[in-house]
Amino acid sequence: MSPSSATLTPSSRPRTATRSRRPRRSRDLWLGVTGVLIVLAGAETLSRTGIVNPDFLPPVTEMYASLFEMLGEGWFWEALWLTVRGWAIGLAAAMALGIVVGFVIGSSAFLRKFTNSTIEFLRPIPSVALIPLVILIFGTQPQSAFVLVVYAAFWQVLVQVLYGVADVDPVARDTARSYQFGPIRIARSVVYPTALPYIMTAFRLGAAVALILEITAELVIGVDGLGRELGVAQSSGAVPETYALVIVIGFIGVAVNLLVRLIERKALWWHPSVRSEQS
Amino acid sequence: MTRYFKQAGYALGLPVILLTGWWVASAGSTNPFWPPLSTILEAFPTTWTMDRIVGDVFPSLARLGIGFGIAVVLGIVLGTAIGLSPSLRALSEPVLEFFRAVPPPVLVPIIALFAGYTGWLGKIVTIALGCLWPILLNTVEGVRGLEPTLTDTAKSYRLSPWRRLVFVILPGASPRIFTGARQSLSIGVILMVISELFGANRGLGAAIVQFQRTFAIPQMWTGVIVLGLIGVLLATLFKLVENRMLAWYVGQRQIERGA
Numbered sequence: 012m013s014p015s016s017a018t019l020t021p022s023s024r025p026r027t028a029t030r031s032r033r034p035r036r037s038r039d040l041w042l043g044v045t046g047v048l049i050v051l052a053g054a055e056t057l058s059r060t061g062i063v064n065p066d067f068l069p070p071v072t073e074m075y076a077s078l079f080e081m082l083g084e085g086w087f088w089e090a091l092w093l094t095v096r097g098w099a100i101g102l103a104a105a106m107a108l109g110i111v112v113g114f115v116i117g118s119s120a121f122l123r124k125f126t127n128s129t130i131e132f133l134r135p136i137p138s139v140a141l142i143p144l145v146i147l148i149f150g151t152q153p154q155s156a157f158v159l160v161v162y163a164a165f166w167q168v169l170v171q172v173l174y175g176v177a178d179v180d181p182v183a184r185d186t187a188r189s190y191q192f193g194p195i196r197i198a199r200s201v202v203y204p205t206a207l208p209y210i211m212t213a214f215r216l217g218a219a220v221a222l223i224l225e226i227t228a229e230l231v232i233g234v235d236g237l238g239r240e241l242g243v244a245q246s247s248g249a250v251p252e253t254y255a256l257v258i259v260i261g262f263i264g265v266a267v268n269l270l271v272r273l274i275e276r277k278a279l280w281w282h283p284s285v286r287s288e289q290s
Numbered sequence: 291m292t293r294y295f296k297q298a299g300y301a302l303g304l305p306v307i308l309l310t311g312w313w314v315a316s317a318g319s320t321n322p323f324w325p326p327l328s329t330i331l332e333a334f335p336t337t338w339t340m341d342r343i344v345g346d347v348f349p350s351l352a353r354l355g356i357g358f359g360i361a362v363v364l365g366i367v368l369g370t371a372i373g374l375s376p377s378l379r380a381l382s383e384p385v386l387e388f389f390r391a392v393p394p395p396v397l398v399p400i401i402a403l404f405a406g407y408t409g410w411l412g413k414i415v416t417i418a419l420g421c422l423w424p425i426l427l428n429t430v431e432g433v434r435g436l437e438p439t440l441t442d443t444a445k446s447y448r449l450s451p452w453r454r455l456v457f458v459i460l461p462g463a464s465p466r467i468f469t470g471a472r473q474s475l476s477i478g479v480i481l482m483v484i485s486e487l488f489g490a491n492r493g494l495g496a497a498i499v500q501f502q503r504t505f506a507i508p509q510m511w512t513g514v515i516v517l518g519l520i521g522v523l524l525a526t527l528f529k530l531v532e533n534r535m536l537a538w539y540v541g542q543r544q545i546e547r548g549a
Contacts, residue, residue: 047385
């Protein structure tokens, strides 16, 4: 299917002319910094000159002032910790569940056919549909966020793992069988390496979705964490603080993306898609 | 004939088992949060009347459609421009990287500052902004990843820039654009619901939360089911459009796989 393959193959085009690479890269870096500065300066000017009402968009410098103020306060670190913890636990549970279920279903043609319609039906159900339900059952406890995160991330993982297991080279599988590998050994040394790139894709998609749902649960339901602080700041009219929290949450998102990319590169160092990037 | 029966059996087997399981397990339920499935189904026709569909479901879907449409147009236009110009790409990459990483629901409080949250505007802007990034970034990647032979051929045949755009670049990038649009659609549905949890006016999300606050539990369950059905319906619709517009691509991939 298209989603996996499209997201899987990072520019496999060979890099041209290694000589011109370094100046190019430093030029790109400077352009990137310039871009960031343009956006920051633009927002600052819009607000200072009053083109946009500063009550709605405070100057960027004020946002950062309020951000640094927050860094010194205990509640901020506690909320940050709760958000990251909720995200990590939910994602880990969804990954574990998705991989195990995916391997089991994927290794049997019967189970694949039998569950296909159900998976296709349950997958697009938006996890926010569960919000009223988890409010009734768990209220503002962290379990509410956990259920939403796991539900949302699980399908992403499961579907990718199923693609991955289905992608195993039949010749390799038959070879392993004729060498009388047991099912566990086949899973470990034939299926797993094929499925690993897909599992990494699943990890990337799942990590982003898990963060979205964790923040949503905090913002909408009131589970403790940065999202809740954001809602409180906004409704109490603390505008610079609202923006500061949005910036922090954005940086968490950036950090998550970087972390995922790092793990991907570490786990797939042998895979052509990563090797061609480095050579 | 038997083949069709077999396929139907595979497709319907598990859903039937699950639904029967739910029906039996919940049959005598006195737990207020888990009403019997029969009660939920009985509440269905009285809850989702014509009035409610027109007053709550249609506006929600209309807002989703408008927001998603804006995001598709903006995403493709900006994405193509950024994808075609290496300097523009280098200039905007860190900024885009940041905006992509911001979980879309945090836009809600910010947009609430500007537009308030009772009208349509704030909700549409939320949906459009949330849906924009996946489409934009995938368009950039799609335009960048074009086969160099294709672009070189177009150039050597002296196709005008406009024709190159319409006949080479956009079709070449379309598989990636669809990948982005599919991610965006599911984010759009999430934002459609969330945006209505804040503004106190009508809409699908608002209705469901209303049921939950008034402890109308069977009605709330029907709402959860309706939301699920809408999600499934939209995904099916999207797949139909995608299969039609990307028929050439699906065929090409099948040939590549077979070879």
